[in-house]
Amino acid sequence: MNLDQGDLNVAHSGETTERRCPERMEPSRHVTIASGDAQPSDATDSTRRVRLEGLNAFYRNHHAVRDINLSFEPGRVMGIIGPSGCGKSTMVRCINRMHEEIPGARSEGRVLLDDIDLQSSEVDAVSVRRLVGMVFQKPNPFPTMSIFDNVAAGLRFTGTPRRERAERVERAFESAGLWEEVKERLTNPGVSLSGGQQQRLCIARALAVEPDVLLMDEPCSALDPVATLKIEELIGQLKKKVTIALVTHNMQQAARVADTTAFMLGGELIEVDSTEKMFTNPRDERTEQYVTGRYG
Amino acid sequence: MSDSSFPRRHPLLAQTEHLRRRRFVNRVMELSAWTGAVIAVGVLAVVITSVATEGISSLSISFLTTPTNPFGQAGGISNAIVGTGILVALATLMAVPIGILVAIYSSEFAGPRSGFVISYVLDVLNGVPTIITGIFVFGLLVVGHQQSGWAGAVALAIVMVPLVSRSCHEVLTLVPDAVKEAGLALGASRWRTMLTVIIPTALGGLITSALLAVARAAGETAPLLFTSSIFPNLVQTDPSQVLPNIPVTIFQFSESPEPAKHAQAWAAALVLIVFVFVVNIVARLFSAQARRRIAAGRQ
Numbered sequence: 001m002n003l004d005q006g007d008l009n010v011a012h013s014g015e016t017t018e019r020r021c022p023e024r025m026e027p028s029r030h031v032t033i034a035s036g037d038a039q040p041s042d043a044t045d046s047t048r049r050v051r052l053e054g055l056n057a058f059y060r061n062h063h064a065v066r067d068i069n070l071s072f073e074p075g076r077v078m079g080i081i082g083p084s085g086c087g088k089s090t091m092v093r094c095i096n097r098m099h100e101e102i103p104g105a106r107s108e109g110r111v112l113l114d115d116i117d118l119q120s121s122e123v124d125a126v127s128v129r130r131l132v133g134m135v136f137q138k139p140n141p142f143p144t145m146s147i148f149d150n151v152a153a154g155l156r157f158t159g160t161p162r163r164e165r166a167e168r169v170e171r172a173f174e175s176a177g178l179w180e181e182v183k184e185r186l187t188n189p190g191v192s193l194s195g196g197q198q199q200r201l202c203i204a205r206a207l208a209v210e211p212d213v214l215l216m217d218e219p220c221s222a223l224d225p226v227a228t229l230k231i232e233e234l235i236g237q238l239k240k241k242v243t244i245a246l247v248t249h250n251m252q253q254a255a256r257v258a259d260t261t262a263f264m265l266g267g268e269l270i271e272v273d274s275t276e277k278m279f280t281n282p283r284d285e286r287t288e289q290y291v292t293g294r295y296g
Numbered sequence: 297m298s299d300s301s302f303p304r305r306h307p308l309l310a311q312t313e314h315l316r317r318r319r320f321v322n323r324v325m326e327l328s329a330w331t332g333a334v335i336a337v338g339v340l341a342v343v344i345t346s347v348a349t350e351g352i353s354s355l356s357i358s359f360l361t362t363p364t365n366p367f368g369q370a371g372g373i374s375n376a377i378v379g380t381g382i383l384v385a386l387a388t389l390m391a392v393p394i395g396i397l398v399a400i401y402s403s404e405f406a407g408p409r410s411g412f413v414i415s416y417v418l419d420v421l422n423g424v425p426t427i428i429t430g431i432f433v434f435g436l437l438v439v440g441h442q443q444s445g446w447a448g449a450v451a452l453a454i455v456m457v458p459l460v461s462r463s464c465h466e467v468l469t470l471v472p473d474a475v476k477e478a479g480l481a482l483g484a485s486r487w488r489t490m491l492t493v494i495i496p497t498a499l500g501g502l503i504t505s506a507l508l509a510v511a512r513a514a515g516e517t518a519p520l521l522f523t524s525s526i527f528p529n530l531v532q533t534d535p536s537q538v539l540p541n542i543p544v545t546i547f548q549f550s551e552s553p554e555p556a557k558h559a560q561a562w563a564a565a566l567v568l569i570v571f572v573f574v575v576n577i578v579a580r581l582f583s584a585q586a587r588r589r590i591a592a593g594r595q
Contacts, residue, residue: 098477101477101480103408126484126485129481129483130483133481134481136474136481138474140474140475140477141478142475142497143497143589144496144497144499144589153482153484153492153493154483154484157482157483157484158483189592191592202478205478206481209482209483
């Protein structure tokens with residue numbers, strides 16, 4: 001997924017920001033940051049396994065997710081593909097319990113993180129969301145907050161002391177590949193950034209609280225190809241630090257970024273395997289039809 | 297098309313009967329909508345100009361700064377201005393927090409059924425004639441005691457609560473779900489999300505709602521008739537006493553046999569209408585700001 005420098009320079013001219021640093025996206029730099037040597041010891045390379053066991057999800061009477069068993073392995077990006085309405089977003093929203101925020105929505109089965117059921121009544125939804133971050137389909141920076149405050153917001157929620165915030169915000173911006181672009185204008189409103197930058201701002205915001213798992217729900221569907229490429233590259237770096245679930249309706253994206261790919265259809269998990277196998281030699285006929293564009 | 301000596305008209309240029317009728321209907325509808333708009337604006341213009349022309353002659357600095365003199369031309373309405381200020385301020389302090397809390401509950405925490413019940417109740421409360429609100433507060437706080445600024449403020453607050461909570465509810469529901477979800481997904485509780493994300497985004501609109509309710513309360517007369525209407529002609533700032541106020545003063549002046557008092561009633565009306573006008577303009581400024589913020593979150 002490495003881009004060569006020439007491509008990147010072309011890519012840069014496409015976006016609207018003026019302050020640019022050409023070596024910013026140099027891959028080696030990100031590897032260093034992403035490897036986590038600046039992290040507190042307990043966070044170093046601590047990625048966690050998420051397991052879904054017999055997960056069912058409903059919207060009132062609509063059975064949106066049907067009996068899913070799936071394991072998200074540390075250090076690997078899980079791509080989740082399938083046609084619109086197949087339940088892929090609903091499934092990942094069960095992992096951070098955002099599903100239950102929708103009136104009339106409920107779920108059954110288990111979502112295990114370190115063998116603790118996130119859905120159990122003893123576990124508070126707020127604590128779950130501090131370990132499981134999320135990036136949404138459309139960039140959704142807080143409209144009243146500055147670029148800095150957007151990323152610091154999660155730290156304020158978790159009560160991180162003020163003196164630590166600046167450093168952690170900067171680290172989150174660097175992990176999201178946004179620091180060079182925003183460091184001169186941290187007090188500008190978050191919404192003043194371009195769409196692609198806003199999405200990386202949202203990624204930085206999610207990373208600032210150092211989650212173990214990052215759910216990305218079609219994070220590039222509102223972005224142009226250049227911004228999409230940047231985020232895909234970013235995902236490749238981030239997977240060393242966080243377990244990533246990437247929902248996408250773009251099969252090429254799954255092929256480019258995911259290590260493992262799961263195909264969903266009608267709320268069911270049809271097949272899950274290494275991405276290469278899924279796109280070249282899937283077991284299920286429906287998977288083959290979908291990945292070859294004859295279905296959905 | 298029997299007339300073959302002319303080239304056939306292109307269908308885009310044909311003047312059919314149907315086309316003429318469509319154009320006519322369109323013009324009639326446009327004109328009647330325009331007339332309606334002109335009438336609405338015209339009524340306001342007539343009210344303001346007649347109040348202004350009748351009232352301007354008695355309006356002066358001393359009218360605004362001297363208390364009422366029950367006889368003749370002398371005297372002003374400073375006592376009523378101060379009293380209305382205190383009454384409306386107290387009512388606002390009571391009604392706006394309650395109204396916003398109700399709006400927060402109904403927009404964020406209530407289920408669909410209780411949300412419906414709350415909005416229905418508020419609509420009914422909003423529809424209660426204000427004279428009935430006045431009698432209610434009279435029975436509650438005045439009978440056995442005496443009229444007081446507190447009683448008047450409570451009556452005005454009852455008028456304000458449904459206005460504030462209904463419009464705040466609308467404003468809060470305008471904040472995009474995406475923004476709310478961002479807060480929740482970041483590990484903020486619902487309450488924290490409300491305080492740090494939703495309310496700041498909607499703040500301009502909330503202020504607008506409060507200001508429009510203030511403007512409405514400042515002009516309400518009926519709630520004060522039973523609660524704060526028998527007042528002395530001097531500046532009174534203690535809400536445990538009866539507070540003079542502009543609407544009741546206008547009513548009393550206009551009942552007076554003296555023509556000078558009638559002119560003063562117009563002048564007091566002018567003061568009131570200018571206040572309402574200014575508050576409305578300020579409210580619009582805040583709502584424009586809120587719209588910008590909400591649009592920024594929606595894009």
